Structure formats: C-alpha cells, structure tokens
Amino acid sequence: MNIREVLHIVGALLMWAAVSMLPPTALAFTEGMAAAWILSVSVTATVGGALWLFTPQQVSINRREGIVVVALGWLSVVAAGSLPFIFTGTAPTVAGAVFESVSGFTTTGATIFAVIEDLPRSVMLWRSISHWLGGMGIIVLGVAVLPLIGMGGAQLFRAEVPGIATDRLKPRVATTARLLWGVYALLTATAAVTYLALGMSLFDAVNHAMSALATGGFSTKTASLGAFPPAIQWVTIVFMLFAGTNFTLHYRFLTGRWNSFFRDAEWRWYAGVALMAAMTVFVALGLSTGSWVFRDSAFNVVSIISTTGFATADFGAWPDFTQVVLLSLMFVGAMGGSTGGGFKMARAVVVLKHAASEVRKVLHPRALIVTKLGRSPIRADILANVLAFLALYVVTHGVGSLLIAASGHDLVTSLSAALAAMSSIGPGLGEVGPASNYGHIGAFSHVILSALMLLGRLEFYTLLVLVIPGTWGRPGGHR
Amino acid sequence: MRVIVVGAGEVGYHVAERLSNEKHDVVVVDVMPERLEYVQNHLDVAVVEGSGANPSVLEEAGIRSAGLLTAVTSIDEVNLVCCMSVRGGKKLVKVARVSNPDFYADGAHLKPESFGVDVMINPERELALETIRLLEATAATDIAVFAGGVVQLVGVPVVDDAPIAGKTFAEVGAEVGTTPLLTVAIRRGGRTIVPSGATGIVGGDHLYFVATNETMSQALEMCGYTYTTVHRVMIAGGSHEAYYLAQLLQQHRGQAIMLVKERDRAQELAEKLHNALVLNGDATDVELLELEGVGGVDAFVALTDRDETNILSALLAKHAGARQVVTLVNKMDYMPLAKMVGLETAVSPRLSAANAILRYVRRGSVTSVATFKDIDAEAIAFKVSEASPLKGRRLADIEFPPGSIVAAMIRGEEANAMVPRGNHVLLPGDTAILFALPEAVGPVTELFPP
Numbered sequence: 001m002n003i004r005e006v007l008h009i010v011g012a013l014l015m016w017a018a019v020s021m022l023p024p025t026a027l028a029f030t031e032g033m034a035a036a037w038i039l040s041v042s043v044t045a046t047v048g049g050a051l052w053l054f055t056p057q058q059v060s061i062n063r064r065e066g067i068v069v070v071a072l073g074w075l076s077v078v079a080a081g082s083l084p085f086i087f088t089g090t091a092p093t094v095a096g097a098v099f100e101s102v103s104g105f106t107t108t109g110a111t112i113f114a115v116i117e118d119l120p121r122s123v124m125l126w127r128s129i130s131h132w133l134g135g136m137g138i139i140v141l142g143v144a145v146l147p148l149i150g151m152g153g154a155q156l157f158r159a160e161v162p163g164i165a166t167d168r169l170k171p172r173v174a175t176t177a178r179l180l181w182g183v184y185a186l187l188t189a190t191a192a193v194t195y196l197a198l199g200m201s202l203f204d205a206v207n208h209a210m211s212a213l214a215t216g217g218f219s220t221k222t223a224s225l226g227a228f229p230p231a232i233q234w235v236t237i238v239f240m241l242f243a244g245t246n247f248t249l250h251y252r253f254l255t256g257r258w259n260s261f262f263r264d265a266e267w268r269w270y271a272g273v274a275l276m277a278a279m280t281v282f283v284a285l286g287l288s289t290g291s292w293v294f295r296d297s298a299f300n301v302v303s304i305i306s307t308t309g310f311a312t313a314d315f316g317a318w319p320d321f322t323q324v325v326l327l328s329l330m331f332v333g334a335m336g337g338s339t340g341g342g343f344k345m346a347r348a349v350v351v352l353k354h355a356a357s358e359v360r361k362v363l364h365p366r367a368l369i370v371t372k373l374g375r376s377p378i379r380a381d382i383l384a385n386v387l388a389f390l391a392l393y394v395v396t397h398g399v400g401s402l403l404i405a406a407s408g409h410d411l412v413t414s415l416s417a418a419l420a421a422m423s424s425i426g427p428g429l430g431e432v433g434p435a436s437n438y439g440h441i442g443a444f445s446h447v448i449l450s451a452l453m454l455l456g457r458l459e460f461y462t463l464l465v466l467v468i469p470g471t472w473g474r475p476g477g478h479r
Numbered sequence: 480m481r482v483i484v485v486g487a488g489e490v491g492y493h494v495a496e497r498l499s500n501e502k503h504d505v506v507v508v509d510v511m512p513e514r515l516e517y518v519q520n521h522l523d524v525a526v527v528e529g530s531g532a533n534p535s536v537l538e539e540a541g542i543r544s545a546g547l548l549t550a551v552t553s554i555d556e557v558n559l560v561c562c563m564s565v566r567g568g569k570k571l572v573k574v575a576r577v578s579n580p581d582f583y584a585d586g587a588h589l590k591p592e593s594f595g596v597d598v599m600i601n602p603e604r605e606l607a608l609e610t611i612r613l614l615e616a617t618a619a620t621d622i623a624v625f626a627g628g629v630v631q632l633v634g635v636p637v638v639d640d641a642p643i644a645g646k647t648f649a650e651v652g653a654e655v656g657t658t659p660l661l662t663v664a665i666r667r668g669g670r671t672i673v674p675s676g677a678t679g680i681v682g683g684d685h686l687y688f689v690a691t692n693e694t695m696s697q698a699l700e701m702c703g704y705t706y707t708t709v710h711r712v713m714i715a716g717g718s719h720e721a722y723y724l725a726q727l728l729q730q731h732r733g734q735a736i737m738l739v740k741e742r743d744r745a746q747e748l749a750e751k752l753h754n755a756l757v758l759n760g761d762a763t764d765v766e767l768l769e770l771e772g773v774g775g776v777d778a779f780v781a782l783t784d785r786d787e788t789n790i791l792s793a794l795l796a797k798h799a800g801a802r803q804v805v806t807l808v809n810k811m812d813y814m815p816l817a818k819m820v821g822l823e824t825a826v827s828p829r830l831s832a833a834n835a836i837l838r839y840v841r842r843g844s845v846t847s848v849a850t851f852k853d854i855d856a857e858a859i860a861f862k863v864s865e866a867s868p869l870k871g872r873r874l875a876d877i878e879f880p881p882g883s884i885v886a887a888m889i890r891g892e893e894a895n896a897m898v899p900r901g902n903h904v905l906l907p908g909d910t911a912i913l914f915a916l917p918e919a920v921g922p923v924t925e926l927f928p929p
Contacts, residue, residue, distance in 0.1 A: 375753060
C-alpha cells in the first residue's frame with residue numbers, strides 16, 4: 001500500500017472541496033457570515049494543499065489503492081464539509097455537523113435542523129451543493145476533471161458508482177465520467193430553468209434542482225416540496241424519477257436512442273414498481289381517508305423509491321399499510337448507475353429470480369436454470385456478490401437498528417431510521433418521520449446513522465476494505 | 480453445369496448425389512482422403528483433396544468454368560472464406576452453409592454480399608423448421624411448404640381403420656364432394672405409385688397429398704388422425720438443430736424441455752433460451768425421462784448428434800406414451816431401421832440442406848423445391864412467365880412429361896391456392912407446383928423458362 005500516493009489524490013480532492021465552498025462563501029458576504037466561511041475554505045485548502053504538495057507528484061495506483069482512495073477521499077471530504085456547520089454555529093454539536101455533512105454528500109437528506117427557514121442562505125446553498133457533488137460522486141468528478149487520476153480511474157469509478165455492473169459509455173473512463181457529469185449537469189440545469197419558469201425564486205430553483213437530481217432531499221423549506229404549488233410538485237416527480245434512473249440510459253436517450261429506457265430491463269422494473277406502488281398507495285389512502293389526491297401518493301412513492309426524501313405530506317400519519325409499502329420501497333431503492341441509493345432494483349430482481357429458480361429446482365433437480373435480468377444472464381460470480389451484498393445489507397441494518405434502539409428509541413424509529421440512512425432516503429417513520437427531523441436523536445445516534453449513510457452510499461465493500469488488516473500490507477503480500 | 484461441392488460430409492455427399500443424378504458435372508473438395516474415397520466409390524463425381532479455403536485447390540477443381548460453388552463443410556468460417564477467396568466466372572453462383580446461431584442473432588444478420596456469397600443456407604435451422612411443421616401436422620412423416628406455408632405437401636401413413644381405408648379415390652371423392660385429399664403419390668411396400676381415381680387405399684399406405692391450411696385438419700382426419708396443437712415438447716440433445724427448434728417453439732408459444740448431456744453446452748443453452756427448461760442429463764436416462772414426465776409431453780424430438788442415442792431415446796419416449804415422436808437420423812442406412820421399429824417420422828439434416836441448396840441450383844422460374852426421404856421424387860414450384868409455352872393453355876390440353884403431375888396451382892395473392900382442374904387456364908404470374916420423378920425434372924423445367 002503506497003499511502004503517500006493515496007494521500008496525494010486525497011489532497012487534490014480536498015482542494016476541490018475547498019473550491020466548491022466558494023459559492024456559499026460569496027453568498028455569505030451578504031449575510032455577514034464571511035469569516036466563518038473563509039475559515040472553512042482556508043482549513044480545507046491548507047490541509048488539502050499540504051497533502052498535495054508533500055507527497056510524490058507522480059502517482060500510479062493499483063486496484064487496492066484505488067479503493068482506499070475512494071474510502072479516505074469520502075471520509076476527508078465529508079469531514080471538510082462539516083466545517084461550515086461548525087464555524088457558522090448553526091449546528092449545535094460536532095456530531096450534528098458531521099451528520100448533516102454526511103447526510104448531504106451521501107444524498108440522504110436527513111437534517112438536524114427543525115426550521116430550515118432560520119438557516120443562513122449560504123448554509124442552505126452548501127447543503128444543496130454537498131448533495132449535488134455526492135450525487136454523481138466526488139470521485140467520479142475527480143476522474144472526470146483531474147488528469148492525475150487517469151491511470152487508476154477505472155478502479156475508482158467502480159468503487160464509487162453503485163449497482164451491479166456499470167457499462168462504460170466510452171472506452172476511456174475519464175471520457176465516460178465526463179459524459180455522465182455532463183448529462184447530470186444538463187438535467188440539473190433543465191430542472192432549475194423549469195422551476196424558474198413555474199415561478200420559483202432563483203435561489204429555491206437552484207437548490208431544489210441540485211437536491212432533486214442528486215436524489216438528495218434537502219429543501220429550503222421546512223415543509224419541503226409541500227410549500228410549493230402542485231405544478232412544481234409534478235415536475236419534481238418527473239425529475240426524481242430521472243435521478244433514480246441509470247444515467248447511462250439518459251446519455252443514450254439524449255444521443256438519439258429514444259427507446260433506451262424501455263429496452264432496459266432494470267428500468268422497466270423500476271418504473272413498473274413505482275407505478276404499482278403509487279396506485280396501491282393511492283387506493284389505500286383514498287379508501288381509508290377519503291382524500292383521492294393521486295399527486296400525493298405519486299410524489300411520496302417516487303420520492304422514496306428514487307431515495308430522494310422530499311415530502312409533500314406527512315406519510316408518517318398515513319395508514320400503516322401504506323407505510324409498509326413505503327418501507328419496502330426504502331429497501332429496494334433506485335437503479336444502479338443512478339444518483340439514488342438503496343439495495344438497487346437490479347439486485348432485488350436478481351435475488352427474487354434466483355430464489356424462484358431455487359424453488360423450480362425442487363421440481364426439476366437436473367435443470368440448469370440461469371438467472372437473467374431481462375435477456376442477459378447474470379454470471380455466477382455476480383450472483384454471489386449480490387447475495388453477499390444482501391447479507392451485508394440485512395446484517396448492517398440489523399446492527400444499526402439495534403444500536404439506535406439501544407440509545408433509547410422505539411422500534412419503528414430505529415428500524416426506519418437505520419434503513420432510511422443506509423438507503424440514503426432521509427425521512428423515516430415514527431420520531432424521524434417527514435414531519436419531524438433528526439435534531440433530537442442524540443450524538444450517539446448521529447454517529448451511528450452517519451456511518452450507515454456512508455456504508456450505504458459506498459455499497460459496503462469500499463468502506464469495509466479499510467478495516468481489513470490485509471489492506472494496509474504490501475501489494476500481493478499477506479498480513 | 481460444373482458444380483463444386485466443398486465438404487464431403489453428410490450434407491456435401493447428399494448434395495453431390497442429387498446434383499450428379501441430375502447430370503451435372505460435380506467436383507467434391509475435402510481435406511479428408513478417406514471421405515473422398517467413399518464419395519468416389521459411391522457417386523459418379525470427381526474429387527480434389529485439399530482445403531476449400533485455399534484458392535489454388537479450387538483452381539484445381541475447375542472453379543473458372545464452374546456455374547455453382549456450394550461450400551457446405553461443418554465449419555462456417557471455412558465456408559465463408561471459401562466463397563470470399565474464389566475468382567470464378569461472372570455467372571458463378573456461390574452458396575455457403577452458415578449454421579452458427581450467433582451469426583443470426585437478433586440484429587446481427589450477416590450480409591451475404593459482404594462475403595461475396597449469393598446465398599447462405601442454414602440446414603440446421605431448415606431442419607428445425609421442418610420439425611415444427613411436422614409437429615403441427617401431427618401425423619405427417621414428411622412435409623414440404625410452398626408459397627410461404629399456404630400450400631403444403633405432406634406424407635402421411637394411413638391408419639388401418641381410417642375412414643378412407645378400403646375405398647378408391649373415386650369413392651372418396653364422391654363421398655366428400657371436392658376432395659381435400661389431392662394425392663400425388665402413394666408409397667406402398669417400397670414402390671411409388673402415381674394414383675388414379677380407380678386406385679384403392681389400404682391401411683399402411685403412405686399418402687403424399689397436397690393440402691392448404693384450411694383442408695389440413697380434414698385431410699388428417701380422413702387418414703385416421705385427430706388434429707391437435709403442440710404445447711409441451713421434449714427435445715433430446717443440445718445441437719444447433721435443438722437450439723433452433725427450442726427458439727421456434729418459443730415463437731409458437733410452446734414450451735421446450737431440453738435434455739443436454741454436456742454440462743457446458745446445457746449452461747450455454749440455458750443462457751441463450753428464455754422460455755425453455757434446460758436439463759443436464761442423458762436422453763437415454765430412463766429415470767430422468769420419467770421424472771420430467773416424458774409420457775405427458777405433446778411431442779418428443781430426438782436431435783442429438785448420435786443416431787443411436789436418437790433412436791433409443793425416441794423408442795423410450797414412444798414407449799412411455801409421448802404422443803408424437805420425431806427422430807433425427809443422419810445415416811441414410813438407418814432410415815429403414817427406424818421405420819421398422821416404429822419411428823415413422825424421421826428428419827435428416829442432409830435432406831434439409833439439399834432442399835435448401837437445390838432451391839438455388841435451378842434458379843429462374845423455380846421458386847421452391849422439396850425432396851423426400853422415402854420416395855425418389857421432387858416437388859417443385861414454378862412461376863409461369865410470359866415466355867412459357869404453357870401460357871394461356873388449359874391444363875387438360877397440356878401434355879406433361881411422364882413421371883410428373885401437377886399438385887397445386889396458386890394464383891395472385893398467395894392465400895388463393897387451388898386444386899388443379901382440367902379446365903384451369905394457366906396465366907402468367909401463376910405458380911404451379913409439380914411433383915416429378917428424377918427423370919422428369921429436366922423436361923418439366925424446360926416447360927417453365929424464366
């Protein structure tokens with residue numbers, strides 16, 4: 001393990017994080033908070049610059065170092081991201097500041113702030129920027145714009161982009177990363193312009209566009225999207241669906257392959273499940289409360305399945321049946337290769353189909369049944385990886401819920417908070433429902449949930465590699 | 480015409496045989512001397528030893544004066560390279576056998592012209608298509624399709640207590656009015672009879688008759704069968720033929736259960752096929768056959784590479800109660816044996832390949848050709864052109880060469896097939912389907928100039 005080369009790249013990422021703090025810093029001058037912001041930028045830039053300067057300028061990283069870069073990169077950027085919350089004095093505790101930063105970069109959208117409108121606008125903007133950077137991925141962005149990560153880029157890419165197997169758009173990984181970020185930026189700009197056209201203020205439009213396309217969930221309003229008229233909510237439904245879609249499909253669509261969505265098996269499942277769930281919730285809600293507003297069901301279902309976490313209604317007060325539907329969607333999550341989180345639709349389909357084929361094998365013991373997603377067979381090693389991922393997901397969720405319950409929270413709160421964190425959704429149920437927030441749950445829970453958010457966003461393997469002793473030995477050597 | 484046949488395997492042998500019988504000068508090219516010796520001992524053809532992909536070998540075989548090159552080795556790439564590398568005359572027609580399903584995978588169609596090939600044939604797929612048609616026609620042992628499936632020429636054995644057994648064709652015609660049973664030939668005890676109205680039908684006769692989609696079920700009923708549809712088909716073997724058949728069944732909304740011995744091949748098929756149940760096991764494993772319910776399937780099709788396995792597994796399936804059994808038989812010598820043990824419906828890849836190739840040998844006015852395994856005759860579909868001497872004449876007035884008979888007429892839109900009557904007048908654009916013994920093929924072809 002060549003830690004110095006790893007730190008060189010981490011330093012570059014930190015300087016990049018410092019640059020991304022400049023827009024809120026500029027905004028802070030209008031609010032008299034410039035000092036706190038300049039301090040945040042300076043600390044981040046100094047640490048980053050030092051790491052950058054006092055390490056070898058030539059790097060060539062292998063697969064193992066690539067994974068460590070992603071893991072350490074995320075931890076450092078998240079730490080840097082918590083500085084503004086601390087220095088502006090908006091976060092009451094350091095744990096709270098870290099929670100808010102992790103929640104931002106992992107596009108979870110769980111907040112410790114009870115009344116969003118009281119926050120300085122620079123802090124609001126920073127929350128949205130952290131969403132936007134974490135959505136497509138800070139490392140992918142690094143691969144796209146930093147020429148130095150050219151060589152080991154493929155490893156970094158794989159370690160950060162979620163899902164089963166991401167097919168490259170172009171032979172060069174840097175080109176692929178640039179195209180994905182380009183599509184991402186284009187969609188975000190489209191969303192912002194649409195919001196503006198529908199009467200949002202510039203500030204709200206930019207913030208919500210970044211938050212929606214990153215499947216984040218931070219809003220500039222305490223009532224989230226509920227504070228805006230129905231037309232804006234409908235537009236948000238569409239953009240959340242887009243954000244939960246594999247961005248490779250967007251690229252194909254934009255380059256003239258108009259049927260790219262329907263040809264993709266995972267997308268058909270994703271869209272199909274979203275539609276079915278929305279209809280189910282709509283009917284269940286209508287029957288029990290007498291209010292037949294399809295927009296509410298569709299919005300909250302899409303918000304959960306895309307793992308965004310915006311809300312237009314307090315679904316914590318909905319009938320239990322609909323809450324179970326939403327809880328299931330929290331687990332499944334969005335598509336691989338999207339900015340969304342969760343177990344991922346493709347993995348869920350593969351696991352179910354594999355289970356079905358095992359049942360079939362009881363009837364036909366000699367049958368060779370190949371699990372397929374659409375028409376493409378899933379290789380045995382990928383299947384094993386998916387099943388291991390399921391085990392990690394379930395175990396991590398169990399341990400996480402246990403720890404949160406141990407700190408004194410009820411069953412529904414513990415289970416839903418852990419799941420909402422791992423799947424990067426944001427609002428859970430019970431004490432942490434959409435009508436409430438995460439400010440009151442205590443420092444211990446803040447730390448646990450922060451860990452769960454990072455594990456979920458980086459899909460376990462990347463982060464868990466850090467705690468395996470073998471990682472730190474010499475390449476190819478045993479510990 | 481000089482014809483060069485590259486590949487002296489089962490397919491090449493049969494193609495060479497048919498073309499040689501039609502008085503073509505055939506040269507067979509192959510790398511294996513023992514195969515060439517076999518060919519030379521049995522057929523009146525010349526042989527050249529060497530690879531067909533080697534231009535100088537083809538040169539030696541006389542490619543410059545050849546009118547037809549058929550590359551039918553079992554290796555697709557050799558066949559394609561062979562057609563690409565020849566420098567033949569302008570009139571040379573090049574036919575390549577291309578069997579690998581991957582070359583035909585959706586969207587990836589090979590373009591024959593990019594290889595300098597005039598026609599690509601796929602005997603394995605032809606065989607699968609033939610099998611599907613046989614399954615659909617329940618009792619048929621042979622089937623040939625014309626005009627895109629509107630007219631079919633089928634061979635069916637008559638059941639002993641069939642409604643028509645013991646009657647003459649005239650009596651049958653009187654009973655049913657217009658007969659749907661337009662019989663062009665009967666095979667009885669190894670002899671081929673061209674029937675007249677006075678010919679009697681007995682149980683065990685093998686009738687070759689023409690039927691349209693509408694008359695097919697009635698015709699089968701008259702021979703003593705009930706017409707049913709095929710859903711569950713068990714296929715033994717993992718050959719290309721088996722793959723194509725499973726794929727076709729998928730399109731026909733049928734369910735294929737495949738028995739594949741080699742695990743790797745089974746895995747590959749399970750990945751490629753989306754509606755088939757692929758089992759890893761031997762087709763002669765009685766326990767496995769029973770476990771998977773061979774007695775309850777609509778049809779059992781034995782398509783492994785080994786004739787012995789095919790015959791044995793087909794017998795097992797028939798014994799267990801499979802409603803319909805189709806057996807692939809490679810060695811022509813085994814055909815009578817298969818018949819003897821009760822496996823009436825047999826398919827042969829060489830026949831399928833030969834049919835596909837012969838279709839293109841006699842281009843011009845010929846739109847389709849079919850040969851049969853038991854009777855030495857061909858069914859040929861001709862288009863009546865402006866230059867035809869038969870144009871405007873009544874069928875009754877035309878003297879067709881001995882050994883040939885008009886089986887069906889098709890006019891205009893392909894759905895309009897007719898039973899030929901004496902007062903029918905031939906018009907340009909009509910298609911005539913003739914049934915001809917080998918010696919009549921030449922004279923008949925002259926009646927239909929392009």
